[in-house]
Amino acid sequence: MTNTTFDVRIWDVRVKTGRPRKDGKPGKKSFVVRWVVAGQEFPKTYATSKQAESFRSKLVVAQSSGEAFRVIDGLPVSMARAENDKPWFTFRAGVCGHEVAPRRREVPVRQRRRTGDGDAGIAGQPPWQAGRRRTAPGHDRLGVQHPPARD
Structure with a gap:
């Protein structure tokens, strides 16, 4: 079975109108x-x-240009590809199994630094930490070889 179609x-x-409000005003419209x-x-x-x-x-242009649509989510292949591109933090949240805090004030600064350092081993170092030699907590237990100490 194919997962794209031209049908x-x-x-x-x-136009979808919501319920009227208690003060008699009409409900919100959504499209x-x-x-x-x-x-x-x-x-x-x-x-x-x-x-x-x-x-x-956008859907009409994709259809008229002969682009295939995905059966799973109904989007054209080009739109689905753009929707699958994720920023680094979203990728990190999926790999590590935890969410990025929606409001940064909920997480203390030091905890944010530790989380970013710990995830660097999984997803590669983020650009702002390039060249840093710090390792994540618990790296010693994983058997990772540390570089020799400088005198």
Whole structure:
């Protein structure tokens, strides 16, 4: 079974209105882009109509240029590739099994430094630590050879 297809139908943007508020004002509007890939419907919601129309136009351009769409998430191959590119911190969080703190003030400065140093052995040294010779805590127990001490 292939995981890409050219069987794509893109629908117009649908306006979705929320419940009326208690003070009588109308509910918030949201704009939903809907498209079908290989018989499966995919919706994506946006706060403004311009965002929704922009995303829909990207889908239409990809379809008209003959690009294949992925069956898994319904995105064109080029958009799916761009979505899979991750920054270093997101990659680190996935490899190490913990999240990067969403608010930096929750984590003390020294803990941030230790976490970054410990992850350098897994994902390579980040650019701002290039040339540093510090090792992560617990490296001695892993049997890693340290460089000889300088006099």
